[in-house]
Amino acid sequence: MQNTEIQSNKKIRVLLLRFKNNIHKNEVSLLRGAVIHAINKNDDILFHNHEGNKFRYSYPLIQYKRINQKGAIICVNEGTDVIGNFFSQCNFDFSLGEKQMTMEIESIKANQYLVQIWDFSFYYRIRKWLPLNQENYQEFLKLEGLSEKSLFLEKILIGNILSFAKGVNIHLESQVSCKITNLSEPIIIRYKEVKMMSFDTDFMSNVSLPDYIGLGKSVSLGFGTVTQNYDKKESIQ
Numbered sequence: 001m002q003n004t005e006i007q008s009n010k011k012i013r014v015l016l017l018r019f020k021n022n023i024h025k026n027e028v029s030l031l032r033g034a035v036i037h038a039i040n041k042n043d044d045i046l047f048h049n050h051e052g053n054k055f056r057y058s059y060p061l062i063q064y065k066r067i068n069q070k071g072a073i074i075c076v077n078e079g080t081d082v083i084g085n086f087f088s089q090c091n092f093d094f095s096l097g098e099k100q101m102t103m104e105i106e107s108i109k110a111n112q113y114l115v116q117i118w119d120f121s122f123y124y125r126i127r128k129w130l131p132l133n134q135e136n137y138q139e140f141l142k143l144e145g146l147s148e149k150s151l152f153l154e155k156i157l158i159g160n161i162l163s164f165a166k167g168v169n170i171h172l173e174s175q176v177s178c179k180i181t182n183l184s185e186p187i188i189i190r191y192k193e194v195k196m197m198s199f200d201t202d203f204m205s206n207v208s209l210p211d212y213i214g215l216g217k218s219v220s221l222g223f224g225t226v227t228q229n230y231d232k233k234e235s236i237q
Helices: 025-038 078-089 134-142 146-167
Strands: 011-022 062-067 070-076 093-096 099-102 105-114 117-129 178-183 187-191 194-207 225-228
Touching (some): 025 062, 025 093, 070 078, 134 146, 146 194
Antiparallel strands (some): 011 070, 011 105, 062 070, 093 099
């Protein structure tokens, strides 16, 4: 049976830069810091997501990752335009904490992806997802059954997808659907001295999403990284 798309094509530009260098899962923030340090301090705000002393609340268009234990950077839309500044200004001799490392590029892949609603579902995995804030954290703790928790998180995930779409200037005209098919036990992590619940989750959605984009909180540091489930063996974080 032939699948039929529901709305017109809407493409975004995505560039994935992979390094050859292995980094520890706790070094993603150090990779981000090293890149920011390597470029001109007055360079594009997309590398650090701040305007002066103020945080840029729009969706991060440059995100730092750990894929298969190696450092990586994903750039979206305008982020793909400014990554050339990184190559022109950087000598790739990085300091990751006390570790000195010369970064070597393994691959650079640029593509365009459709972000839109379809009349069928895609299967995804999301890793180190941070869906809860101070308000809904207390609500989540009151839930007892797995089905209640899944439904609660599905609504948040829909909101995360809508926020991503808005951040890349795409309006999803039909209703977004999400169904969690596997939910890990929450892992408590400490981020900026605050304890947060992190989840590894499999889900279905009628929205087509590019591999390695982030959903939820702190996506610029590799949290909430999404991959389409083709039985890939790549590990995120």
